[in-house]
Amino acid sequence: MRGIGQDVLGGPEVLHQIELPVPRPGPGEILVRVRATGLNATDWRHRALPDLFLSAPPFVLGWDVSGEVAAIGTGVTIVKPGDEVFGMLPYPHGHGAAAQYVTGPTRAFVRKPSNLDHVQAAAIPLAGLTAWQALVDTANIQAGQRVLIHAAAGGVGHFAVQIAKARGAYVIGTASAANHEFLHGLGVDEAIDYRTTDFAETVRDIDVVLDSLTPENAIRSLQTLRPGGLVITLRGFGAERLREQASRVDARAEILLVEADHAGMLALAESAESGALRPTIAGIYPLAEAAKAHALGESGRTVGKLVLTVN
The missing domain is CATH 3.40.50.720 (NAD(P)-binding Rossmann-like Domain)
Incomplete structure (x- = not known):
């Protein structure tokens, strides 16, 4: 599968496309075919700066996910392959959403509201x-x-x-x-x-x-x-x-440090479905143009969220 990785810390130019093996879901996990991933300020901070949370590169960043369940691990009962879901990978160590597939705990995800497309849904979680x-x-x-x-x-x-x-x-x-x-x-x-x-x-x-x-x-x-x-x-x-x-x-x-939160995601999904919560999309970029999206986000001149689409 394709992903966006980096080998060193630095500016947006350190991001590049890489090939990775498709992961397998473990017990209590699901494999999600990522259709879109939202970007957040924490993405460019982790990309550029050493911190207390992540080890040194290489790594694939990204926490926001919207896509379809591709496979389920042992013990998973609340979703099935083909279900559309969205959620936040456990922060900070669960990163890896900037790729075609990602695994994560089942209860980090909830069903995607039918009135949102994957870009809109991916803008919400983190x-x-x-x-x-x-x-x-x-x-x-x-x-x-x-x-x-x-x-x-x-x-x-x-x-x-x-x-x-x-x-x-x-x-x-x-x-x-x-x-x-x-x-x-x-x-x-x-x-x-x-x-x-x-x-x-x-x-x-x-x-x-x-x-x-x-x-x-x-x-x-x-x-x-x-x-x-x-x-x-x-x-x-x-x-x-x-x-x-x-x-x-x-x-x-x-x-406050954000946590993966099934109850919180359910509340956000309900609010989005009712129209009480509306994501504003500042820009949409294909995964291959992640560096451009990072540069724009880092400028501090965006309103709402930037989202990468994953084909």
């Missing part, structure tokens, strides 16, 4: 689960609460807006002015242009902040909280400092 686990599982957002979402037009951000609005929250989102119309279309109540407005000086009485940018941005977000408020950051660096600063202002701070 970013959607991140937003769900932050706002629902961690923050337990309630109707009437005030939520501040940074980078609200991005992959995680645009799902977070929709999840928070579906739960009745008042949502404030930061994005460039060019993306404010998009945010209002998602339901954002207030859009802040981070280039011209200092959110830390203007936003107050926030119950929950979701920050995917920098440790410094998460710390500055503490200024916006009500007593007892919560900042959730997706960036683990500087965690001790963030928690220390939060305790000084009667706030909480949590650092």
Whole structure:
């Protein structure tokens, strides 16, 4: 089978097409014929930077999967070959979605909603689960609460807006002015242009902040909280400092690392099927052009998600 691999860390140019053996599903696993795989910021970070999670290359990246079940391992009962499924491979060590076939735990996947094609479905898992686990599982957002979402037009951000609005929250989102119309279309109540407005000086009485940018941005977000408020950051660096600063202002701070989650995927699938969750596709590239997609994603100028199609 074909895949996109790399032998060294570096820029998008290190990605290249490789040939791999088709894997076999083990007990409790399924083999999925990948039709599309979503890209996330973690893809270019792992491609370029040494980290605490993955060993050195060579490796095949990618966690988002939408496709058909090609084979099942021993003990699998909830799907059969031919079923259309989507899901997130276990993060971080389950990577490998940028290929024609991939194996993963059965319960990392759920049935693909019939109203989504594979490109739309592949855009959801990692970013959607991140937003769900932050706002629902961690923050337990309630109707009437005030939520501040940074980078609200991005992959995680645009799902977070929709999840928070579906739960009745008042949502404030930061994005460039060019993306404010998009945010209002998602339901954002207030859009802040981070280039011209200092959110830390203007936003107050926030119950929950979701920050995917920098440790410094998460710390500055503490200024916006009500007593007892919560900042959730997706960036683990500087965690001790963030928690220390939060305790000084009667706030909480949590650092979230997304997990494979069958219940969460079922909730996202139901939301997508009902129309409450809509993925926005920033661009579609064939697998062979993964380097181009990485370069675009790394530019920080995309709205929604980039997706690779796999033929």
